[in-house]
């Protein structure tokens with residue numbers, strides 16, 4: 198009995214935390230914009246918001262239905278408009294708002310209340326929602342929350358029950374689950390974060406969903422005006438996502454197929470006649486991370502005090518060395534060590550004395566003189582270009598030969614078919630930045646995250 202009570206309290210607390218983390222409700226204009234893209238209301242088509250919050254979508258959908266069919270009977274109303282919500286008070290608020298609309302359309306308060314109660318199920322849609330096709334229009338703004346941030350009890354349940362490709366984020370789980378509840382000819386119209394459309398870790402989700410559905414409409418939304426917080430919650434910052442309005446329909450009626458391939462909301466399918474992917478003319482690599490400075494990366498004074506032989510010191514640069522598009526003189530040095538060759542005593546002494554600077558999980562159990570990411574095979578005899586991984590523009594910076602770029606900046610060297618001058622010119626073109634900006638995950642304040650995979654695919658024109 199006590200155990201049951203404890204489990205119930207634990208689950209209630211988890212739901213409270215989940216709701217607090219995910220209740221970013223959709224602003225009315227966005228709801229109207231999304232509903233206008235659906236075949237709703239239409240005959241016997243059934244609509245559901247599977248995470249309905251206080252009912253932003255359901256209220257608007259119900260109003261449209263009542264305007265179209267003022268005399269519709271109560272049983273049909275509750276059959277055609279449905280919602281799921283895990284949080285008790287949010288579900289109650291949703292029912293209250295639906296009942297209010299029904300009263301405005303001539304229902305008595307008591308029948309309005311019972312219709313609203315029949316419309317909204319308070320429960321966990323991911324665990325208890327229908328598993329067979331049930332609806333023709335699935336709408337809403339599914340919760341987005343990485344599994345790592347989910348309360349343990351809920352995460353354990355989802356991990357036990359849901360397919361692995363849908364378990365990175367609540368949004369992925371919802372998209373997968375919503376697709377399964379769709380009747381033939383059905384459509385999903387939602388507000389969602391843009392990430393799942395192009396990130397590598399959602400490739401399998403896209404593939405599974407794409408077996409049946411494709412993208413019919415995709416449009417960016419302004420994060421600052423798309424959401425509001427429930428009255429009783431901390432207002433705070435808007436969510437840290439880049440939202441899109443998205444309509445998925447049966448493959449045969451969709452404009453863009455969904456597959457493992459990324460879909461970039463801002464990318465125009467421009468022609469790149471005569472262009473080649475950067476990877477064909479350059480080696481694009483991630484600069485190594487050697488741990489905190491003071492261990493494998495030292496300044497001149499530390500190197501001298503530790504008596505590290507100068508021939509083992511390689512000058513290094515990172516993005517801190519880039520100011521106004523120019524590279525400043527290196528002031529730090531990487532200690533060069535080799536696989537299977539024990540370094541001189543002075544190097545070992547220095548490394549052993551400073552190994553605490555490296556997290557235990559990153560330390561080597563054998564050959565402790567090797568850094569967490571090696572650079573033995575990097576060709577430093579030739580100059581390279583460096584592009585910061587997090588940037589607000591795509592501006593390559595020249596790195597002279599003999600200098601090692603660090604800390605996961607993107608390092609580019611010519612692969613023979615193009616000179617470094619040509620590569621620098623190609624990467625500095627406005628079209629290159631437009632192409633990357635349209636595809637790189639957006640960060641805050643105009644910054645974007647550049648990856649080696651993305652840059653390797655950049656179309657470059659080299660005569």
Ligand SMILES: C[S@@+](CC[C@H](N)C(=O)[O-])C[C@H]1O[C@@H](n2cnc3c(N)ncnc32)[C@H](O)[C@@H]1O
Pocket residue numbers: 215216219220221222223246247248249250251252253254281282283284287320321322323324337338339340341
């Ligand atoms: C982003 S809000 C959207 C609410 C509403 N659809 C809207 O657009 O305003 C997400 C809602 O999903 C609810 N939710 C989270 N996990 C859920 C689950 N597993 N089952 C049902 N609802 C859930 C949250 O409590 C929250 O109210």
